[in-house]
Amino acid sequence: MIKKLLIIFLFSCSLYVTGQTREKAFLFNEKLGNGINYGNIFEAPTETEWGNPWQANYPKIVADLGFDHVRIPIRWEPAARSASTAPYTINPEFLARIKMVVDANLQQGLKVIINMHHHEALFDNPEGQKARFLAQWKQIAAYFKGYPENLVFEILNEPHGNLTAAKWNQFLVAALAEIRTDNPDRFVMIGTADWGGLGGLSQLSIPNDPNLILTIHYYNPFRFTHQGAEWVTDSQGWLGTEWLDSEDERATVERDFAPLLLLSKEKNIPVHIGEFGAYSKADLASRSRWTTYLSRYFEQNKWSSAYWEFSAGFGIYEPKTGTTNQTLVNALLHNPMPDPQQFNSTALYTSNFSQSKDGWELYVQGSGNGSTAVAGNALQVTINNGSSESWHVQLVKNNIKLVKGKRYRLSFKMKAETNRQFSAYAGKSVSPWSAYSDVISTELTGTMTSYATTFVMAENDNAARLVFDLGKNAADVTVSDILLEELTPQSLAISTEKPGMNMPYPNPARDQLNYNNLSLFKQVLFYDIQGKLISSQELMGGQNRIDISGLPKGLYVLRFTGENARGSLKYLIQ
Numbered sequence: 001m002i003k004k005l006l007i008i009f010l011f012s013c014s015l016y017v018t019g020q021t022r023e024k025a026f027l028f029n030e031k032l033g034n035g036i037n038y039g040n041i042f043e044a045p046t047e048t049e050w051g052n053p054w055q056a057n058y059p060k061i062v063a064d065l066g067f068d069h070v071r072i073p074i075r076w077e078p079a080a081r082s083a084s085t086a087p088y089t090i091n092p093e094f095l096a097r098i099k100m101v102v103d104a105n106l107q108q109g110l111k112v113i114i115n116m117h118h119h120e121a122l123f124d125n126p127e128g129q130k131a132r133f134l135a136q137w138k139q140i141a142a143y144f145k146g147y148p149e150n151l152v153f154e155i156l157n158e159p160h161g162n163l164t165a166a167k168w169n170q171f172l173v174a175a176l177a178e179i180r181t182d183n184p185d186r187f188v189m190i191g192t193a194d195w196g197g198l199g200g201l202s203q204l205s206i207p208n209d210p211n212l213i214l215t216i217h218y219y220n221p222f223r224f225t226h227q228g229a230e231w232v233t234d235s236q237g238w239l240g241t242e243w244l245d246s247e248d249e250r251a252t253v254e255r256d257f258a259p260l261l262l263l264s265k266e267k268n269i270p271v272h273i274g275e276f277g278a279y280s281k282a283d284l285a286s287r288s289r290w291t292t293y294l295s296r297y298f299e300q301n302k303w304s305s306a307y308w309e310f311s312a313g314f315g316i317y318e319p320k321t322g323t324t325n326q327t328l329v330n331a332l333l334h335n336p337m338p339d340p341q342q343f344n345s346t347a348l349y350t351s352n353f354s355q356s357k358d359g360w361e362l363y364v365q366g367s368g369n370g371s372t373a374v375a376g377n378a379l380q381v382t383i384n385n386g387s388s389e390s391w392h393v394q395l396v397k398n399n400i401k402l403v404k405g406k407r408y409r410l411s412f413k414m415k416a417e418t419n420r421q422f423s424a425y426a427g428k429s430v431s432p433w434s435a436y437s438d439v440i441s442t443e444l445t446g447t448m449t450s451y452a453t454t455f456v457m458a459e460n461d462n463a464a465r466l467v468f469d470l471g472k473n474a475a476d477v478t479v480s481d482i483l484l485e486e487l488t489p490q491s492l493a494i495s496t497e498k499p500g501m502n503m504p505y506p507n508p509a510r511d512q513l514n515y516n517n518l519s520l521f522k523q524v525l526f527y528d529i530q531g532k533l534i535s536s537q538e539l540m541g542g543q544n545r546i547d548i549s550g551l552p553k554g555l556y557v558l559r560f561t562g563e564n565a566r567g568s569l570k571y572l573i574q
Contacts, residue, residue, distance in 0.1 A: 029302075030302055031111070035113070036071070036332075038101075039309025041073075063109055102151060115154035115157050117157040137153075141178060145183055159191065159194075186211065189272060198218070206267050223241050241455075243278075243290040248453075250293065287331070289533065326549065339533075344490055345485040358379075360397050366388055367387045367392070368393040370382055370384055375478075381478070393471040394471070398465050407486065408426070409452055409487055424441075425438070427465060428464065440452075512548060521539050523561040
C-alpha cells in the first residue's frame with residue numbers, strides 16, 4: 001500500500017512541475033496572438049521566382065493593421081542558399097537577407113517565427129539528409145543566438161513523405177538539441193508528421209522541454225479552401241463551393257479540433273495554428289465567414305494563429321496596387337463571433353434499420369471481406385479483412401437523386417469496435433467515382449458520435465450514392481441515423497418598424513454609409529436578401545460612418561445590435 005501511495009505522489013509532482021515550467025510558454029503564446037505568413041516569398045526556390053518578393057514596407061503595413069506576429073517560411077535547401085555536402089554551409093548573404101527581414105519586423109514590434117520549409121531532399125531521403133538538416137539548424141541557431149525571445153524557431157514545416165512519424169519523432173529531438181546549444185531558452189515550435197495536420201497528432205512524441213509550442217495547419221473543408229487552386233488536381237470542379245457558417249459546419253470544425261484540445265491539456269503544451277486560409281477563387285463572403293469563425297474560435301481556446309498568407313493567392317494585400325482586403329482583415333482581427341446561419345430542412349432519405357438493411361450494400365475489392373447485420377435500428381458491419389485500400393470495403397446506398405444547385409446535408413452516427421479511420425461522402429456511382437460532398441475522414445472511437453457534411457450540387461445526378469469507405473482496417477463498425485436533407489436558408493424577416501433614429505444615408509450607397517447616432521449601437525450586420533450573413537462591423541463610440549467598400553454590389557439588409565436597435569433596413573450597394 002505504501003508503494004502505491006508513493007508512486008501516485010511522485011506522478012502528481014511530475015505533472016505539477018511540468019505545468020509550472022510550461023507556464024512561460026503559454027503566456028508567450030497568448031502574446032503571439034494573431035499573425036500572418038509572408039507566404040510565397042522565401043519558401044520559393046528564389047525570392048522572385050513566384051512573383052512575390054518581400055518589400056521593405058511590409059512590416060509597417062502588418063503592424064499598422066494590428067497583427068501581433070509574422071511567420072516567415074524559408075526554403076534553405078537550394079544550391080544558392082546552402083551547400084549539399086559537408087559541412088553544409090549556409091550562404092552568408094542569404095543569412096544576412098533573412099536577418100534583415102527579421103530585424104525589420106522586430107523593429108515594428110512584431111514577433112517573428114522563422115522555419116525550415118520545403119526541404120524536399122529531406123522528405124525523400126531522411127537518413128541521407130539528416131546530417132545536413134542538423135547542420136543547417138546548428139548554423140541558424142548560432143547566427144541568431146543573441147536575439148530576444150520575440151524570435152521563435154519552427155523546426156520543420158509539414159513533415160511528410162519518407163520522413164515518417166517515427167523518424168520525425170527522432171529528427172525533431174536531434175534538431176532541438178542543436179538549437180538548445182546556443183538557444184537554451186528560446187521558444188521552439190514543433191509540428192506533426194503527415195503534412196503538419198491534425199491527423200498526425202496521435203503519432204507525435206513531445207519532447208520534455210519547457211519552451212515548446214505545438215503548431216498545426218488547418219485547411220478544412222479542403223474543397224472550399226482550395227477551390228480553383230491551380231496546383232490541386234480537380235480543384236476547378238470545386239469552384240462555387242460556399243462556406244455558410246451553419247451549425248453543422250461549426251460542429252465539423254469543433255470535432256476536427258477536439259483531439260488537439262485534449263492533447264494540449266494532457267501534454268500541457270500551448271497551440272499555434274501556423275497556417276489557415278481560403279484561396280481567392282472562393283467567394284469573398286464565404287472566405288470572410290470561414291475566417292471570422294476560425295479566428296474567434298482560436299482566440300476562445302487561447303491559441304495563437306498565423307493566416308496564410310499576406311500578399312499572394314490567399315492574401316490580404318495586393319502589392320501591385322498597394323490595397324488591402326479590409327473584409328479579410330476584419331475577419332481576422334475585428335469581426336465578433338456571429339450567430340450561425342440557420343436553414344430549413346426537408347428530409348430526402350432517413351435510414352430505417354428496424355427490420356431490414358434498408359437497401360445498403362457491402363462491396364468488397366482486393367482481399368476485402370465482411371458482412372452486414374441489423375441490430376437495434378443500426379447496421380453492424382463485420383470486417384474480416386480490410387485489404388490494402390480504404391475503398392476495398394465499402395458500405396453503399398445507391399440510386400440517390402441529387403439536383404444541380406441544391407444544397408444538401410448528409411449526417412449519421414457511427415462508432416467502431418476499436419479506434420480506426422473511415423471516410424464518408426456523397427458521390428458518383430460511375431467512374432471517376434468522385435465525391436460531390438466534402439469527404440468526412442476522421443478516427444472512429446467506441447463512442448457513438450454524430451457526423452455531418454453540407455454541400456451544393458454542381459450537376460444533376462439521378463443515381464448518386466452515399467458511401468462509407470471502411471477498408472484498410474478489420475475493426476467492426478456500427479452506423480445509424482443516416483439522414484440526407486435538402487437545405488434552404490431561412491429568409492430574413494424584414495421589420496417595417498424603423499429604428500428610433502435617423503436612417504443611414506445615402507441609399508443606394510457606394511463606399512460608406514453615414515449615420516448620425518451610431519454610438520447608440522454596438523454592431524451592424526450585413527445580410528443578403530436570402531438571409532445569409534455577409535459581413536459584420538463593430539461600432540465604436542463617436543463613429544458616424546460605416547465602411548462598405550469591401551462588400552460586393554447588391555441588395556443588403558442591415559441589422560443593428562444594441563439596446564436601441566429595433567428593426568432591419570434594406571440598402572442597395574452599387
